[in-house]
Amino acid sequence: MISLEHVSKTFQQGKKKVEALKDVSIEIQKGEIFGVIGFSGAGKSTLIRCVNLLERPSSGRVLIDGVDILNLKKKELQTVRRKIGMVFQHYNLLKTATVYKNIAIPLRLEGVPAPEIDRRVKKYLKIVGLEDKAKSYPSELSGGQRQRVAIARALAHEPEVLLSDEATSALDPTTTEQILDLLLKINKELGITIFLITHELDVIQKICDRVAVMEAGAIVEQGRVVDVFSKPQHPRTRSFVRNKAVFQVPEHIREELEKTGRLVALTFLGESSKDPFLAAITRKFDILPSILAGGIDDLKDQSIGNLLVHLKGDPNETLKAIAYLQAENIIVEEVNRL
Template sequence: MIELKGLTKTYGKGSKSTTALSDLNLNIRKGEIFGVIGHSGAGKSTLIRCINLLERPTAGEVWVDGINLTSLNKIDLQQQRRKIGMIFQHFNLLSSATVYDNVAFPLKLVNTPKAAMDRKVKEMLALVGLEDHSNKYPAQLSGGQKQRVGIARALASDPNVLLCDEATSALDPQTTDSILKLLLDINEKYNLTIVLITHEMHVIQNICDQVAVIHQGGIVEQGPVTEVFLKPQHAITRDFMMRDHEVGIALEETALASADVSLQTDGSSKLVKISFLGNKTYEAILSRTVRKTGVDFAILQGTISTIKQVPYGQLTVRFEGQSDEINLTIKELMDQGLDVEVLR
C-alpha cells in the first residue's frame, strides 16, 4: 500500500545542511494502523509529510497504492493527494468558518455538487459524533471536538490513507483515548490505512498493528507492536518503554532488590520474568506447570494490560527447588508458548 524506498531528506546546502531522513525504507500494508514513534528531531514529522509530498524528498521514492508519487507532475500529484487525508496536532481549522464549512472545504475545492457535498458533510459529522455542532465555530469547541472536525474533514474526500501528525499530543489523556477509539473504529469500518506518528508509546500500544522506531533519520527497530512492545531490542525503544511504564519498572526493581535478599545461595533458586500474550494471559499455565515439576514459586510482581485489545501479562517470579526441576519448569513454560527470561 505504502512503500518508501531509500527516502532521504536534506535541508540546506553545503556545511549548513541538515539531514532529517537518511536512506529510509518502509513498507505499510493496506488496512493496517502503522505507528511511527521517535523523540523530537528524530525525523518523524518529515517522514509523514514526505508520504503525501508536502515535503519533497531529496532522494528516494514514495509509492502509494502502486503509484510513484515522486514521479508525478503537479496536476497528477494533486489528484493523488485527494486519496490521502491528513490530520494535524493543532487541528489547522479555518477559524472564521463553521464546523460544516470546515468539513466541506476539500469538497468545495473540487467543485462537488451542493447536494452531494451536503450528504457527505452530514455523514462525516455523524461519524465523528458532531452532527449537532455543524453551525458552531472552532472557538466554541473543545480540543477533542476540534480534532474530530479535523478527522471529518480529512475523510470527506474518501481517502485510502489517513496520515496522523501527532494527532493526540495536544489533548488530555481521556480525550486522547476517545480520539484513538474513533480512529480504530474508522479503520475497522472503512479498512482505511492509517499512519500515525507520536512520541507516546501508549498511543502505539492502544491502536497500532505495526510500529517503527525512528532515530536520527533512520528506522532502528520495527515489527508487530506485540513483539516490539514485549521484547524491545534497541536502546531507544527501551527508553520509550521506560518512560511509559515507570511505575511498573519501579515495582520490578523493588522485586529484584527483595529477591537479592531471599535468593538461596546453593543455586536452587532462580528469578525469572514470564510474559503471556493473548488468551494465555488468563490461563493457569504457571500453576499447572509447577504442580507437574514439583517446583515452589513466589510471585514478586505482576501486571496485566492490553495491546490493541489483545491481553498480555508479565510476572516476576522466584522459583525454588532442585536446579534440574527449575530448568524443566522454564522449558515447560517456553514449550507452551510463554516467553521466559532468567533475571538472576
Template sequence: MIKLQHVSKTFRVGKNKIEALKDVSLEVNKGEIFGVIGFSGAGKSTLIRCVNLLERPTSGEVFVDGHDVLKLKKKALRQMRRKIGMIFQGYNLLETANVYDNVATPLKLEGVPNEEIKARTEKYLEIVGLTDRKSAYPSQLSGGQKQRVAIARALAHEPEVLLSDEATSALDPNTTDAILELLLRVNKELGITIFLITHELNVIQRICDRVAVMENGRIVEQGSVVDVFTRPQQPMTKRFISTESKFQIPSTVKDDLLKSGRLVKLTFLGESSKDPILATLAKQYDVLPSIIAGGIDQLKNQSVGKLLVHLKGDKTQVEIAVGFLHDQDVLVEEVKD
C-alpha cells in the same frame, strides 16, 4: 498502498547539514494501521510528511497506490493528495468558522457541488459524533472535539489513506482512548488505510497492526506489534519499552529478591494466557512463585499478559521450572543486577 524505498532527507541550516532521514524503507499494506514510534527527534514527522510531499525527499522513492509521487506533475500530484487525508497534533482549524464550515470549506475550494458538500459534511460529522455541535466554533470545543472536527474534515475528501501526525499527543488519556476508538472504526468501517506516527506506546498497542521503530533518522526494527513489543531485538526498542514498563521496582527490593531466588519477566500470549501456569508450576516443582508486579496490555486483536515473578527454591528445581515455562510458550526474560 504506501511504499518508501531508501528515502533520505537532508536539511540545510546555514552551513550545516541535518540528516533527518537516512535510507528509510517500509511498506504499508492496504487496509492496515501502520505505526511509527520513536523518541523526539527520531525523524518521524519528516517521514510522514514525505508521503504526501509536504517534505520532498532528498533521495529515494515514494509510491502511493502504485504511483511514484515524486514523478507526478502538479495537477496529478494535487489529485493524488485528495486520496491522502492528514490530521495533526495542532488540529489546524479555522477559528472564525464553525464546525460545519471547517469541514465544508475545503470541499468548496475544490469545487465540489453544493449538494455533495452538504451530504459529505453531515455524513462525516455524524461518524465522528459532532452532529449536535456543527454550529459551534473551535473556541467552544474541547481538545478531543477539535480533533474530531479535524478527522471529519480529512474524511470529507473521502481519501484512501489517512496520515496521523501525533494526533493524540495533546490529549488526556480518556480523550486519547476515544480518538483511538474512532480511528479503529474509520479503518474497519470505511476501509481507510492509516499511517500514523507517535511517541506513545499505548497508541501503537491499541490500534496498530504493524510498527516500525525509529532512531536518529533510521528504522531500527519493524514487524507485527505483537512481535516487536514482546520480542524486541534492538537496544532502542528495548529501551523504549522499558520506559513504559510496569516492572519498575526499587533497586533495594530487587537486590533482596535476587539474593533469594530468580527474578523473571513473563509474557503470556495466545493459549498460554488462559492456563493457570504458575499454579501448575508450584504443584509440579519444588518452587515457590511470587508475583511482584503485572498487568495486561490490550493490543488491537490480542491481549498480552505480563508478570514480574520471583522464583524461590532449589537452583536445579528453579532451572527445571523455567524450562517448563518455555515449554508452555511463555516468553521468559531474566532480570539481573
C-alpha cells in the same frame, strides 16, 4: 499500498547538515493501521510528511499503489494527494468559520459541487458524532471535539489513506481513548488505511496492526505489534515496550534474591494469560514463585502480559520450571539481560 524505499532527508541549517531521515524503508498494506513510534526528534513528523510530499525526500522512493509520486507532475501529484487525508496535532481549524464551513471550504476550493459538499459535510459530521455542532465555532468546542472536526474535514475528501500526525498528543487520556475508538471505526467501516505517528505507547497498543520504532532518523525495529511487544530486540524498543521501573531491581535487592533463586521476566500472550502457569510450576517442581511486579495489557487483537518473578528453590528445579514455562509458550528472560 504505500511503500517508502530507502528514504533519506537532509536539512541545511546554516552551514550544518541535519539528517532527519536515514535510509528508511517501510511498507503499509491496504486497510491496515500502521504506527510509527519514537521520541521527539526521532524523525517521525518528517517521515509522515514525505508520504504526501509536504516534505520531499533527499533520496529514495515514495510509492502509492506502485507509482513513485516523486516523478509526478504537479497536476498528477494533486490527484494523488486527494487520496490522502491528514490530521494534525493542533487541528488547524479556521477560528472565524463554523464547523460546517471548516469542512466545506476546502471542498469548495477543490471545485466540488455545492450539493455534494452539503452531503459530505453532513455525512462525516455524523460519522464523527458532531452533527449537532455544524453551526458552532471552534472556540465553543472541546479539544476532542475540535479534533473530530479535523478528522471529518480530512474524511470529506473521501481519501483512501488517512495520515495522523500526533493527533492525540494534546488530548487528555479519556478523550484520547475516544479518538482512538473513532479511528478504529473509520478503519473498519470505511476501509481507510491509517498511517499514524506518535510518542504514546498506548496509541500503538490499542489500534495498530504493525509498528515501526524510530530513533535518530532511522527505523530500528518493525513488525507486527504483538511480535514487537512480546520480543523487543532493540534497546529503544525495550524502553517503550517495557516499563523499566517494573523490571529494574536495585543491586543489593537483586543480590539478596539471587541467593535463593533466580529473577526472571515472563511474557505471555493471548490465551496463555488465562492459564495458572505459576501455580502449575509450584505443583510440578520444588520451587516457590513470587510475583514482584507486572500486569496485562490489551493490544488490538489480543492481550499481552509481563511479570517480574522470583523463582525460589533448587537451581536444577528452577531450570526445569523455566523449561516447562518455555514449552507452554511463555517467554522467559533473565532480568539482568533486560
